[in-house]
Amino acid sequence: MKWQEVHITDVLVIGAGLAGERVAIEAAMHGHETTILSLVPPRRSHSTAAQGGMQASLANVAMGYGDNADIHFEDTVKGSDWGAEQDVVRRFVNLAPIAVRQLAHWGVPWTRVVPGKKTLPSGTEIEDLAEKEGLIAQRAFGGTAKWRTCYAADGTGHVLQYAMDSVVVKLGVTVHDRMEAVSLIHDGENCYGCIARCLRSGRLRAYLAKATVIATGGYGRIYGTSTNAVINEGTGMAIALDTGVVPLGNMEAVQFHPTGIVPTNILVTEGCRGDGGYLLDKNLHRFMPDYEPAKKELASRDVVSRRMTYHIRQGFGVESPYGPHLWLDIRHLGPEHIHTNLREVASICKNFLDIDPVDSLIPVVPTQHYSMGGVRTNKDGDAYGLKGLFAAGESACWDLHGFNRLGGNSLAETVVMGMVVGMRVAEYVREAPLNFTPRLVSDAAAKQEARIEALLSNKQGEEYVYELRRRMEETLLENVGIFRDHAKLEHAVEVLKDLHARSYRIRLRSNGLGPNPEVGAALRLPGMLKLALCIAYGALKRTESRGSHYREDYPQRDDTNWLKRTLAYWPEGAELPELKYEPVTIIELPPGERGYGETVRSTGVTMGE
Amino acid sequence: MSNRTLTFSIFRYNPATPEIKPRMQDFQLDETADMSVFIALNRLREEQDPSLMFDFVCRAAVCGSCAMLINGRPRLACKTLIKDLPEHITLMPLPVFKLIGDLSVDTGTWFHDLNIRTETWIHTDKNFDPKAVEERMDNPTALEIYEAERCIECGCCIAACATANIRADFIGAAGLNRIARFLIDPRDQRTPAQIFEVVGTDEGIFGCIGLMACDDLCPLELPLQSQLAFVRRKMGLAALKSKRN
Numbered sequence: 001m002k003w004q005e006v007h008i009t010d011v012l013v014i015g016a017g018l019a020g021e022r023v024a025i026e027a028a029m030h031g032h033e034t035t036i037l038s039l040v041p042p043r044r045s046h047s048t049a050a051q052g053g054m055q056a057s058l059a060n061v062a063m064g065y066g067d068n069a070d071i072h073f074e075d076t077v078k079g080s081d082w083g084a085e086q087d088v089v090r091r092f093v094n095l096a097p098i099a100v101r102q103l104a105h106w107g108v109p110w111t112r113v114v115p116g117k118k119t120l121p122s123g124t125e126i127e128d129l130a131e132k133e134g135l136i137a138q139r140a141f142g143g144t145a146k147w148r149t150c151y152a153a154d155g156t157g158h159v160l161q162y163a164m165d166s167v168v169v170k171l172g173v174t175v176h177d178r179m180e181a182v183s184l185i186h187d188g189e190n191c192y193g194c195i196a197r198c199l200r201s202g203r204l205r206a207y208l209a210k211a212t213v214i215a216t217g218g219y220g221r222i223y224g225t226s227t228n229a230v231i232n233e234g235t236g237m238a239i240a241l242d243t244g245v246v247p248l249g250n251m252e253a254v255q256f257h258p259t260g261i262v263p264t265n266i267l268v269t270e271g272c273r274g275d276g277g278y279l280l281d282k283n284l285h286r287f288m289p290d291y292e293p294a295k296k297e298l299a300s301r302d303v304v305s306r307r308m309t310y311h312i313r314q315g316f317g318v319e320s321p322y323g324p325h326l327w328l329d330i331r332h333l334g335p336e337h338i339h340t341n342l343r344e345v346a347s348i349c350k351n352f353l354d355i356d357p358v359d360s361l362i363p364v365v366p367t368q369h370y371s372m373g374g375v376r377t378n379k380d381g382d383a384y385g386l387k388g389l390f391a392a393g394e395s396a397c398w399d400l401h402g403f404n405r406l407g408g409n410s411l412a413e414t415v416v417m418g419m420v421v422g423m424r425v426a427e428y429v430r431e432a433p434l435n436f437t438p439r440l441v442s443d444a445a446a447k448q449e450a451r452i453e454a455l456l457s458n459k460q461g462e463e464y465v466y467e468l469r470r471r472m473e474e475t476l477l478e479n480v481g482i483f484r485d486h487a488k489l490e491h492a493v494e495v496l497k498d499l500h501a502r503s504y505r506i507r508l509r510s511n512g513l514g515p516n517p518e519v520g521a522a523l524r525l526p527g528m529l530k531l532a533l534c535i536a537y538g539a540l541k542r543t544e545s546r547g548s549h550y551r552e553d554y555p556q557r558d559d560t561n562w563l564k565r566t567l568a569y570w571p572e573g574a575e576l577p578e579l580k581y582e583p584v585t586i587i588e589l590p591p592g593e594r595g596y597g598e599t600v601r602s603t604g605v606t607m608g609e
Numbered sequence: 610m611s612n613r614t615l616t617f618s619i620f621r622y623n624p625a626t627p628e629i630k631p632r633m634q635d636f637q638l639d640e641t642a643d644m645s646v647f648i649a650l651n652r653l654r655e656e657q658d659p660s661l662m663f664d665f666v667c668r669a670a671v672c673g674s675c676a677m678l679i680n681g682r683p684r685l686a687c688k689t690l691i692k693d694l695p696e697h698i699t700l701m702p703l704p705v706f707k708l709i710g711d712l713s714v715d716t717g718t719w720f721h722d723l724n725i726r727t728e729t730w731i732h733t734d735k736n737f738d739p740k741a742v743e744e745r746m747d748n749p750t751a752l753e754i755y756e757a758e759r760c761i762e763c764g765c766c767i768a769a770c771a772t773a774n775i776r777a778d779f780i781g782a783a784g785l786n787r788i789a790r791f792l793i794d795p796r797d798q799r800t801p802a803q804i805f806e807v808v809g810t811d812e813g814i815f816g817c818i819g820l821m822a823c824d825d826l827c828p829l830e831l832p833l834q835s836q837l838a839f840v841r842r843k844m845g846l847a848a849l850k851s852k853r854n
Contacts, residue, residue: 109752109758351688
């Protein structure tokens with residue numbers, strides 16, 4: 001590695017979505033030189049796609065009066081099916097209102113309270129008080145006892161990301177976009193930065209830093225059919241796992257969102273149901289009240305997704321060339337509401353389905369959406385295993401969400417955790433020396449150079465990257481989805497093991513020169529398969545059902561044996577992850593009923609029978 | 610639906626092989642139901658030429674990555690349905706922006722530069738107080754800011770703009786819309802006169818020659834024409850005022 005290809009900084013943040021930028025802002029505000037690497041210009045990050053909103057217990061709207069951090073805490077822990085770290089949840093719920101208000105200070109045009117009497121779609125009359133006029137408004141989301149989700153029309157993620165990035169620009173934080181981290185530089189004890197591939201030139205570069213932060217979002221794209229952006233391939237998690245000493249937490253916890261549209265799997269916001277939308281089956285029957293009389297469409301996402309899949313299995317799905325689906329009906333909300341608060345939904349329907357939801361039903365099916373698992377960190381964001389390595393946002397397992405994340409808690413987590421980890425990083429960097437040996441850097445670079453060289457010289461065999469990738473996507477969707485059992489998971493593990501071995505024998509079909517996308521895909525694939533194996537193998541070993549992890553052969557939650565978090569390590573050269581377990585921190589709320597109809601499963605009546 | 614065989618003529622250039630001059634290359638593909646340019650390009654890359662360079666992120670018309678010239682017009686490839694196009698489809702990279710390779714251009718650097726030049730962040734001397742309740746704002750104002758804030762920096766308006774195509778420093782409709790967003794926002798303490806210092810030039814509001822292709826081609830249908838008029842009016846008033854003083 002030539003030394004002009006080395007960039008030195010205090011804080012290196014990999015990923016420029018909301019979490020990464022929030023960490024960078026905090027570090028920069030503390031006076032540290034900060035560099036962000038991003039696959040794309042920051043304002044293109046997947047965070048911008050979030051439509052729904054951000055939970056914070058402001059208690060500004062009629063249906064939120066009396067809300068406070070304690071109720072937000074209880075909702076989050078119940079939503080997690082007791083998989084969350086309660087000290088983390090406590091800190092999060094206390095800080096969320098501050099984070100929302102700081103974003104207002106930075107320019108986010110939050111939708112505001114308009115006082116007056118209103119009638120909900122259910123017929124209930126409510127009144128927003130004049131004394132709350134102009135404060136930040138909130139809407140309903142699934143799994144929450146109060147209306148708590150702050151929003152900006154339905155482009156919340158977009159306005160948050162733009163406001164956040166404007167602060168990054170203002171502070172003069174260095175951003176290198178079109179840069180993809182391909183490995184961490186470490187010696188088994190400390191992390192010193194990363195090796196990255198420039199997506200403009202195809203060349204490698206070393207980034208050296210006192211602190212390195214992984215904030216690369218989720219891995220939805222390993223499922224192929226996902227609401228995630230096409231750049232969400234889990235590379236941050238994969239390079240952490242590759243170190244052999246940093247574990248990933250709870251990778252088997254994969255959330256499916258109830259309303260991905262058919263056939264493109266683009267998400268329509270939970271705000272549709274929050275604002276009063278219904279789910280209908282092929283007979284136009286509203287089936288959710290049959291399963292969940294109290295919460296109906298607003299039960300937790302894992303519960304609604306399972307009910308929908310179960311209902312389709314019972315033969316009530318609408319047939320289509322893309323398989324059976326259900327309907328989302330928001331017609332009764334009226335054109336005015338749809339074209340202001342759900343306008344993004346209306347334009348998605350127009351652009352991708354050629355329908356207007358004011359008078360048409362929306363075809364929906366549960367779709368892979370969120371990864372609760374990620375780089376395991378402590379409550380300050382320090383990754384396990386390596387000093388100087390941190391993680392934030394969806395790529396981290398902090399662990400706020402346990403086995404199921406509530407809608408509106410992911411945007412909130414990115415910003416709150418960004419704040420917390422940013423402070424921790426700023427403090428760490430103040431004391432830490434920039435301490436590395438040139439040998440370590442050149443060895444790390446040489447290893448990646450060798451991988452690229454081997455690909456370019458076509459020595460590695462006959463496998464085709466996109467073919468292996470398609471097999472991985474299908475295997476996960478078919479066997480590691482909403483309903484799981486021993487046979488399917490065991491099958492998935494075997495297939496994925498084989499694909500993983502083959503992923504080291506890829507032969508390029510193109511010349512591979514410059515910013516060639518096939519090289520990027522080939523470099524990424526072994527890491528994606530490792531993630532896939534962590535998910536499938538972790539799910540195979542977890543013989544219980546908890547949150548989004550639902551085993552038909554073990555339908556009950558088993559707190560006696562499984563009130564613990566999976567840690568997946570990948571020793572060098574291994575063909576399967578090594579699983580360890582740690583207890584979940586319970587400080588306030590002992591495990592109990594979640595409050596959904598589905599808790600009948602603990603009395604032995606299970607779904608899918 | 611028809612069983613059309615599509616021909617894609619795609620602009621090709623890889624900066625790593627400068628000896629191969631930019632050229633158009635033809636690909637054939639069978640049309641399938643609900644095919645978009647996004648689906649077509651991915652199929653071409655996976656099935657025919659894995660070196661093909663193009664950008665997509667959200668594939669849902671919210672991130673702005675996939676703007677390109679489709680049969681000569683700047684559009685988002687993800688929301689362009691093949692059924693609305695003829696059998697022969699020409700794909701070219703956006704003009705104005707620096708070419709990265711094939712259909713991929715560098716909008717990030719261009720917009721980053723714009724944001725620095727126009728200082729598109731909230732200018733305020735107030736400090737954030739974590740203990741205080743948020744400042745109030747009336748909801749129509751919030752919605753008005755949101756309207757202008759919806760721009761996704763895809764670059765279609767810039768690529769379509771005659772002025773931007775002949776002068777590299779013109780901030781274009783995206784830049785002026787961004788200015789409008791901060792003029793509306795009561796949290797931003799800059800006066801129109803201060804903003805005039807930034808955009809009261811030929812690189813700013815006076816560079817616009819009123820062809821309005823930006824307004825015709827904005828994939829989000831932002832009201833760029835009225836935003837331009839709004840900024841022009843504000844800037845005109847600011848200029849008059851400063852003369853009077």
